[in-house]
Amino acid sequence: MNLTFSLAHLMGGLILLCAFLLLSQRRLAAMITLYQVQALTLSAAAVWQGFAQHEVNLYLTGIITLALKGVLLPIALRQIVLRFNLTRAVESTMPMALSMMLGTGLIGIAVLVVLPSTMSAVSLTREDLAIALSVVLLGLLVMTARRSALAQIIGFLSTENGLVLAAIGMPGMPFVAEFSVALLVLLAFLVVGIFLLRIREHFDTLDITGIEDIERRGR
Amino acid sequence: MTDNVTLMVGLPGQGMHLHLDALSLLFLCILAPQVLASAVAGMRFSVTFWVFVFGMVLALAAGDAFTLIFGFELMSAASWLLVLRGDQRPATLYITIAIFSSACLIPAVFLPASSIAFVLIALGTGAKAGLAPLHSWLPKAHPAPPAGVSALMSGGMVKIALYVLIRYAFIVLTGAAQPWWGVVLIVAGIASVVIGALRAMLETEMKTMLACSTVEHVGLIAVGLGIALRAKAMGDPALTAVALQAALLCAVAHGLFKPLLFLGAGEVKHATGTTSLNWLGGLMRGQPRLGALMLLGAAGMAALPLGPGFAPEFLLLHAVIAAAATGGILARIGFTFALAALGLGAALALGAAVRLIGIGFLGRPRSLHAASAEDARRGPLFGMGLLAVLMLPVALVPGQVLAAMMPVVTLLAPQAEIHLLSYTPLPLILLAFLIATATGFILHRWGVRGTREAAPWNGGFGRAPVWLPFGDPTTQPSATGFAEPVTRAIARGILGKHGTDPAETYLVAPLQRLHLRGVRLAERIRRATIRQRLGVVFAALVMFLLALGLAEGG
Numbered sequence: 001m002n003l004t005f006s007l008a009h010l011m012g013g014l015i016l017l018c019a020f021l022l023l024s025q026r027r028l029a030a031m032i033t034l035y036q037v038q039a040l041t042l043s044a045a046a047v048w049q050g051f052a053q054h055e056v057n058l059y060l061t062g063i064i065t066l067a068l069k070g071v072l073l074p075i076a077l078r079q080i081v082l083r084f085n086l087t088r089a090v091e092s093t094m095p096m097a098l099s100m101m102l103g104t105g106l107i108g109i110a111v112l113v114v115l116p117s118t119m120s121a122v123s124l125t126r127e128d129l130a131i132a133l134s135v136v137l138l139g140l141l142v143m144t145a146r147r148s149a150l151a152q153i154i155g156f157l158s159t160e161n162g163l164v165l166a167a168i169g170m171p172g173m174p175f176v177a178e179f180s181v182a183l184l185v186l187l188a189f190l191v192v193g194i195f196l197l198r199i200r201e202h203f204d205t206l207d208i209t210g211i212e213d214i215e216r217r218g219r
Numbered sequence: 220m221t222d223n224v225t226l227m228v229g230l231p232g233q234g235m236h237l238h239l240d241a242l243s244l245l246f247l248c249i250l251a252p253q254v255l256a257s258a259v260a261g262m263r264f265s266v267t268f269w270v271f272v273f274g275m276v277l278a279l280a281a282g283d284a285f286t287l288i289f290g291f292e293l294m295s296a297a298s299w300l301l302v303l304r305g306d307q308r309p310a311t312l313y314i315t316i317a318i319f320s321s322a323c324l325i326p327a328v329f330l331p332a333s334s335i336a337f338v339l340i341a342l343g344t345g346a347k348a349g350l351a352p353l354h355s356w357l358p359k360a361h362p363a364p365p366a367g368v369s370a371l372m373s374g375g376m377v378k379i380a381l382y383v384l385i386r387y388a389f390i391v392l393t394g395a396a397q398p399w400w401g402v403v404l405i406v407a408g409i410a411s412v413v414i415g416a417l418r419a420m421l422e423t424e425m426k427t428m429l430a431c432s433t434v435e436h437v438g439l440i441a442v443g444l445g446i447a448l449r450a451k452a453m454g455d456p457a458l459t460a461v462a463l464q465a466a467l468l469c470a471v472a473h474g475l476f477k478p479l480l481f482l483g484a485g486e487v488k489h490a491t492g493t494t495s496l497n498w499l500g501g502l503m504r505g506q507p508r509l510g511a512l513m514l515l516g517a518a519g520m521a522a523l524p525l526g527p528g529f530a531p532e533f534l535l536l537h538a539v540i541a542a543a544a545t546g547g548i549l550a551r552i553g554f555t556f557a558l559a560a561l562g563l564g565a566a567l568a569l570g571a572a573v574r575l576i577g578i579g580f581l582g583r584p585r586s587l588h589a590a591s592a593e594d595a596r597r598g599p600l601f602g603m604g605l606l607a608v609l610m611l612p613v614a615l616v617p618g619q620v621l622a623a624m625m626p627v628v629t630l631l632a633p634q635a636e637i638h639l640l641s642y643t644p645l646p647l648i649l650l651a652f653l654i655a656t657a658t659g660f661i662l663h664r665w666g667v668r669g670t671r672e673a674a675p676w677n678g679g680f681g682r683a684p685v686w687l688p689f690g691d692p693t694t695q696p697s698a699t700g701f702a703e704p705v706t707r708a709i710a711r712g713i714l715g716k717h718g719t720d721p722a723e724t725y726l727v728a729p730l731q732r733l734h735l736r737g738v739r740l741a742e743r744i745r746r747a748t749i750r751q752r753l754g755v756v757f758a759a760l761v762m763f764l765l766a767l768g769l770a771e772g773g
Contacts, residue, residue, distance in 0.1 A: 106761065109761060109764050109765050109768060110764070112764075112765070112768030112769070112771075113764045113765075113767050113768040113771070116768070116771040137760075137761070137764075140753075140757050140760075141757070143753060143757075144750060144753050144754045144757050147750070212748040212749075212750070
């Protein structure tokens with residue numbers, strides 16, 4: 001049982017580390033790689049939880065995560081990077097040190113919120129929940145801090161990984177919820193991919209500053 | 220008179236209750252002649268007018284809070300439609316104030332008897348009655364509709380608001396009464412008296428001027444009510460009775476002469492096409508009957524002795540003097556100041572009335588329209604005549620009128636000691652006549668010693684130009700010129716440099732700025748980019764989590 005905790009926490013920590021590193025990375029290729037590592041760790045964590053909780057559904061979750069987020073989405077993201085010739089693209093909206101300090105603060109807030117309010121729960125879920133909330137907050141921070149549409153998508157996907165991490169840590173979470181979340185992510189990715197193409201057609205860049213200018217003036 | 224009538228409409232399971240007591244009857248009596256006069260003056264074909272009247276009667280006859288509010292709101296809505304006939308901007312201003320008033324009144328009538336309920340009632344009814352500092356809408360909204368409606372709004376609707384104030388302050392909330400409730404009313408009333416009288420002196424539009432004078436009279440009534448409320452809470456039965464008599468008699472008198480003046484102003488507008496005093500003059504020649512009736516009304520407005528406005532003001536000054544002998548040093552100083560302010564208000568009201576008659580009806584016509592004015596139509600004249608006849612008892616035998624109103628005073632303050640007014644003007648008239656005759660005789664017999672020649676005073680006219688051999692009417696003093704000494708002496712100090720109402724400067728303008736700022740903020744939020752919105756939501760989430768964590772952890 002001790003090994004269950006340790007391994008689950010280790011993998012949760014890895015996922016959190018990936019989310020934190022997403023903040024500091026400026027190059028899209030590196031962000032995609034980090035996302036892939038995060039998704040792979042998540043699938044491993046799901047399988048491990050399935051083994052610990054004796055749940056078949058969690059194995060299914062792990063396999064879906066592996067196939068969809070560990071393989072399919074990174075390939076598609078890399079395709080986009082290649083097609084739009086963004087391999088060397090570098091962007092900076094917020095100073096890196098500031099964003100990392102904000103990220104640390106967010107992790108602190110998540111721990112501050114989750115640990116006291118779930119005092120009665122099992123300790124396995126407690127730390128997992130804290131980590132999951134941190135991952136969600138960090139993903140949201142990436143979405144607000146970055147200007148490039150692709151980086152925002154990666155932030156969104158990372159947020160979703162945090163949600164799944166929270167779900168697999170909860171004993172008795174129905175499989176349908178996780179499955180539909182995964183499906184939703186796929187659909188969202190398709191829609192956003194089409195939007196990226198349209199943005200590219202109009203502005204020759206994926207930077208959404210142009211859209212913001214139009215919004216300011218046009219309305 | 221104590222039985223309830225239950226109507227089968229209204230709130231489910233409860234219905235609406237009608238109940239008449241002495242107070243409602245008094246205000247119904249105030250209302251009835253105005254409605255009759257306005258109807259005769261030409262409003263009787265308007266459905267909205269009758270809905271308006273029905274709302275007022277329902278509010279007066281209400282036996283429960285729901286019926287009262289229902290009638291009050293019916294009155295507001297119908298009068299809004301009527302104001303809308305005049306102009307759109309005053310109507311919007313008016314409906315804003317009406318909504319504010321109901322927003323205060325509706326919670327107040329369902330609150331238990333407490334100071335909060337009184338403050339809300341005072342705000343709601345004060346806004347509707349035009350009590351300072353919520354009066355600045357009244358001189359704009361009351362003159363806008365046709366004259367019959369203006370008359371009923373100024374003479375009747377304002378009284379309904381005061382009726383609600385009296386009913387709640389003296390009957391419903393009486394258990395929780397505090398002396399400072401009265402002080403609030405006194406302060407607001409004094410401010411209304413000074414500002415209303417001053418603006419009445421300065422305005423050149425006849426109907427606006429009359430509306431300002433309404434603000435002044437509402438202030439007088441509020442001062443009387445405030446003194447009575449304070450004296451009742453402090454247990455001073457004699458003072459309570461005097462102040463209540465003053466306030467109620469003032470309401471009666473104002474309900475007679477103000478509709479008369481408004482109907483007259485409407486007839487002036489009908490005959491000449493304008494109510495601006497600067498374009499009138501000499502109407503007494505073309506409209507002798509209207510002029511005579513307006514003279515009676517103006518005498519009432521100015522509170523001249525032997526006019527209807529004199530007895531209430533006389534009683535009110537008595538009440539203030541008596542109140543100055545009660546309470547601590549601050550109260551004494553305050554009431555002395557109030558006395559001075561009331562004196563100023565009375566003097567300014569006299570000036571306003573003199574200006575109304577002197578500029579508008581005497582002198583020579585300042586425009587061809589004024590020169591060719593024909594006498595008023597029969598309907599309005601009949602209505603005004605009715606009001607003028609009813610003014611006579613209030614003017615000449617106010618003691619008897621007060622005796623008839625005694626049940627109201629006992630209802631409002633059961634412990635009040637009523638000393639009836641022993642003011643009988645008829646011997647006074649005789650005395651004044653005797654004195655005048657004797658003075659005239661003495662002056663004629665011994666006053667003139669020899670004769671002296673002087674150049675004729677040409678009635679204030681400049682030298683006649685050749686093309687107008689009988690003098691140029693525009694060289695007469697105008698309404699603005701007549702008010703100029705007052706403007707220089709007092710108005711600049713109280714109203715500021717441009718003569719704007721202090722309520723507008725210190726209440727309406729800051730509210731407008733606040734509104735503008737809110738609109739700008741809303742526009743910025745509406746124009747925010749996706750990332751800014753996301754950032755705001757994210758920041759809100761983080762703040763919430765932080766608060767949650769600190770609350771839990773701390």
